[in-house]
Amino acid sequence: MLFFYLIYSVALWFWTNNSIQGYDATCRVSYVFLVAGFMVCSFLVFALWRKDKAVSTGIFVALILANMGASIAYRTSEIALNGYLEDFKIMAIAFLIVYVVIRFTTIYQMTVLNWICIGSLPLILLITRFTDDVNGGAYLEFFGLQIFGLVLIGYPFVAAHFMAMPQNRYLFKNVRSLPVNLLSLLSYTFVLFVGCGICNEFGLLLVVALSTTVIFFLRCRNWKTKVLYSVLCMAGAFLVTLVASHVNDRVEIWLNLKAAAENPHLATKAETVLYLFRNFLRMGWYGNGIGNLSPAYYKTLNNDHIVVTLLNDYGAIITILVLAVGILFVKWMLYEKGSLNLYDRYLNITCALIVGFIMLLHVASNLGSFVTAGVGFPWVSDGGTTNLMFTVMLAIHCGINKKEGADYEDFCENEETDEW
């Protein structure tokens, strides 16, 4: 695997470097430095965890995607490449810190820390909305970190905390109805929804809603409650579509692309979807060459429109392979060691769900088949906080699965005799 990774890295670097001309020597050196950094990481992973495929495979996947991200950053601009280089350094440090904390300690399971996290997330949303100058959405920042990534870093710990609470109390004191811990998670998620609504951050709302829904369906044992929840979710989604103007616009584009293209109010937004359909055949299996897609069509071609950039510049084969790598990454994230406690299991599954739903939303919105959510693809998209979040989740998964679980054996003493 290491051998083919090295070939892939060198080939992609050579391909990108030869396709994009006109950059100064500093930028070219930065790109070499970045690719070399990925290679050093791959050697380290190979040396440390060669036999432990449950850990090394996921890190290799992250490096493959990061390599593609560096190539797209290089084809976008010198600033984007330097930004990616800086992000890579932070991601590497964050991975090490989170991995060590999760692998060797249990402080992240402490109730006090979890309650601090529970309190912080809605506060972050509120404080950011009233202190940041921008209109809202994914560009809102809290101390230089985008709220989308920041809230999603904390959310798995919140979900794990609620799900690992002893399930002794039930709504209406009836064991068939909703357990209090699950009700608490749903209520908390609703508070986050309000925060997301205030911040106009509907991408975050969608990811949190989808992840919570899966956790709810996994944990809730009463089908009547599940049906009621589904109805409430649909009603909520309908209400948001009516109330939030830009969500309404996106739904209109989704429902009738042709009519949206003729509507002066929606034409610009619909153009990004139309461009893909009009030029799909021209893109072909091998693409139009790196650097071909113009930022005039896609201002966010290196973050929100990765699939379109890949299809246009790198071709359908590379796009399919990158998507396959992404799907395999989610499958890898869903693996869990048998000896995990309930907290770690839910922490792991929430991370996997978040990564999976972000990928799904990204691909769906790029292909015009879903509400355009404006979320990035893991490590391929340019986005410091979002990539930091994916790295933290990668480190959480690796740390959990390398944890020394307490061994259990049958308690055979005082075995009683057969007696009826």
Next chain:
Amino acid sequence: MSIVIIQLICILSLLILVCCIYFNIRGIHKESRVLGKALWELEVRNRSYGTSEKLELSEGTYFLGKGFINDITLKMKGEKVRLYLNVQKDKIYLSVLDGAVRIQNVTHRSNKESQIAIGDYDRICFQDYQLQFKRKKVI
């Protein structure tokens, strides 16, 4: 070397990497199919069939009764018995959803509000069945 050849090398190496990742992940998923740490062992004995089976339970909730909708399915004749087991680290909480069970010579009838704490080696009897829970020990 032309860009086309480099592009093909890139595609081929990525394709091989995808295959390697796929087989690695298939391997690790095969290794462990156990969900969660098994904390308790449930032994189910049936007097009329003369059978005995053991199950491992991790933290979570389980329905036990007749029919495929339950997590633990038992063949039963006569009065319908359905139990709700809330498995936790130190204790198991049992609720009788349908029918009646006998625990340590005390009969508990259907009550969705009641949660009966079950400890090590407590026996639950109903119809021809006897259930016994054993807590696994941490070494």
